[in-house]
Amino acid sequence: MSKKPGALSIEETALFTDLYELTMAQSYLQQRMFASATFSLFVRQSRVNRPYLVAAGLEDVLHYLEEFSVSPDAIDYLHSTGIFADDFLDYLKDLRFTGKARAIPEGRIYFYDEPVLEITAPIIEAQIVETLAINQINLQSVIATKASRCFWAAQGRAVVDFSLRRTHGVDAGMKAARSSYMVGFQSTSNVLAGKTYGIPVSGTMAHAYVTSFEREIESFRAFAKSFPETSVFLLDTYDTIAGVTKAAVVANEMETQGHRLRGVRLDSGDLLELSRRVRQTLDEAGLNYVLILVSGGLDEFEVERLVQAGAPIDGFGVGTRMGVSGDAPWLDMAYKLVRYDGRPVLKLSTGKVSLADEKQVFRLRDSEQRLRGDVIGLADEPLPEPGAEALLEIFMEEGGLIRPLPSLDELRGRFQRDFVALDDRFKGLKKANKYPVRLSRNLRRLQKTLEREAEETEIA
């Protein structure tokens, strides 16, 4: 795979990690701890307003795992810190990821406490990739989930990713475009994401364009000349209502030349009221085909408000608040050791107890194939009922991908199938029912036993 913009190079991957992954690795080595370890990646329930989550980011993690190695340059740097022993630095030279990865595929809906990724490998390998795995899957799940809420709020109207300028840097800008497209956005303003991921690109014009002309109406005429079939005029540089009057004049001029104005964009003010007045002005000028797009600080709540009020809006440009997931910029995602050397393990930290052992998530459906509830169980236990679906699939064995990864368009279809099957009452933007997720009897029993044991041996 060629490196994506903003991604790490092979030489950089191994050092994109918290220092403690490497100090722990040295200690594992010096203790001769080479047994197999399984780590679970999951999201802890917290107070964020996200009733469901969308899996995203796996593709990057799998490619990083495949290509993992520690470059001579990286080893030189580690040596220079004075922290590491020579035997460990030698050991790093040949270190590769040779393990297994099971995961809930990208584009699927998942819930709190469910392992979205489980990695099984000799403990050094499985430990050392923690930071990278969380970094990528957390970011992309955060954005895919937020974007899915905007998509849903629009109720079939077009939603476009306008977030690039305020996403957190290069990688986030690329992932915001990919993640939002995965969950139903129509296009992105991010040209590099268009090239990289094959996402349709779209855009309008900026205030700077308008103000670079001495008169607003001349800017519209000039843009129409360059883009006679695809122009979208920005109306609010001076005043939206004055702007639409001029836009209508130019649109009528375009008609006489056999062209059509595609749309207008509103970017400030009371978008409900303004969209109504703009629609009326356009319609009165015989321009009922001209689309109305809106932007400016939108999120799922504002989109829902406008849609429910019946605003005559054809499309929403959603930017910053989606691209940084403004009201919930992170999930409490953790990567915990759940099994080592055949022994299931857990931690008991206050408020952060983890679920032991290799696991599977089983999804139950009703007779109409709607999602009815999930069961978190042990990886090797039988289906909780006939027809239940096991969500974690094997993607990697012995450090290599065991099948081709799906295209972004396939992921888009997969998300839609899950999303349609999830009842509306579990999607409410402000308030939602809690989707039923329970632990299997086997997992519950194991968990109880281990908690009791740990309390007896470590605390009592």
Added chain:
Amino acid sequence: MSKKPGALSIEETALFTDLYELTMAQSYLQQRMFASATFSLFVRQSRVNRPYLVAAGLEDVLHYLEEFSVSPDAIDYLHSTGIFADDFLDYLKDLRFTGKARAIPEGRIYFYDEPVLEITAPIIEAQIVETLAINQINLQSVIATKASRCFWAAQGRAVVDFSLRRTHGVDAGMKAARSSYMVGFQSTSNVLAGKTYGIPVSGTMAHAYVTSFEREIESFRAFAKSFPETSVFLLDTYDTIAGVTKAAVVANEMETQGHRLRGVRLDSGDLLELSRRVRQTLDEAGLNYVLILVSGGLDEFEVERLVQAGAPIDGFGVGTRMGVSGDAPWLDMAYKLVRYDGRPVLKLSTGKVSLADEKQVFRLRDSEQRLRGDVIGLADEPLPEPGAEALLEIFMEEGGLIRPLPSLDELRGRFQRDFVALDDRFKGLKKANKYPVRLSRNLRRLQKTLEREAEETEIA
């Protein structure tokens, strides 16, 4: 300059942009608009709780400007979209950034409405770099500002960047380390940032390390063996109080071998109460030299609470909430055309009026050199009073850097100088006085004239 991890390659830079930058550029070209344009980058006042801002991100933008070009590959992609005319695609082949950049240097404190960067160039060049300039300076200002609040809350205790796993991707992870170090953090857990920026790296151990051993105390012994002088034991895997008892046992064992436990880390529960009990246990075991570090969902408010309560804490590991600026993950940063072809311009959009023309920010000080207030004026107006300091400096002319950029350590010193000179009443974490920023009489007068003109010609 060699490419930093997570940065764009030269080939990618030109397409890391919103589509409309390129469609506007085509139209400028087709209108033969090659005159000089000045754009101002500034932060609009919004309801976020940030009484001051820290300038950061300029270095990246300057390097991107220096290297800006459109690769043949990028042009092929643009051609494939069917959006662009051949004359424009031809024109892009030789396009470089040939303009001027004036900016408030990184590490300095600035305020709302003040231009932190002004770019002057032929309008196509100045327009096309908008997205990238906002993307980098917004992200880094957001994080530097948030991190400075954490640094200040700690009142001299060590603060360490633990954010890598939940920053928004690769670039953000690197920039969080750099920005937080710039404003006084002691070190970072991000090893690649250590290598890239020369920031000290530090770390402790994870719960996985503890649970990979059959008994917690054995994990402490093993780690101490690998790191006899630099070990920091994590105490809360099962129970913090039980944990510190074991840590004390191992620390005393280490003493008999001539070593010293460096510290312990608390990561959950009531950190105030636990830190007191842990300190007591350690002291009673003669371990008063063992440091107490805490982590787990910290931000400036929690750090301030712990410090003000006199918690016996020596250092704070601040992660997610700093690295994503949890309570304010973006600033309302905009890049507006302020002058074109010798004509100052502005926009009047509801709630988003921009300040016209090329500008300068003047800083006034009192007799003790404390910051007294800023004046936003025109670039060519005289100092508002003797001794006033002009904050924007010229960094680039004719597309080339005109002087070497300062090192990160120099930026660190620069921030400290500004921060010390900013009175505490302007730094309050929950509530702060508004620092006085006014417009010069010349700018006010120009602004009024232009607003009146625009109202007359465009709205009335």
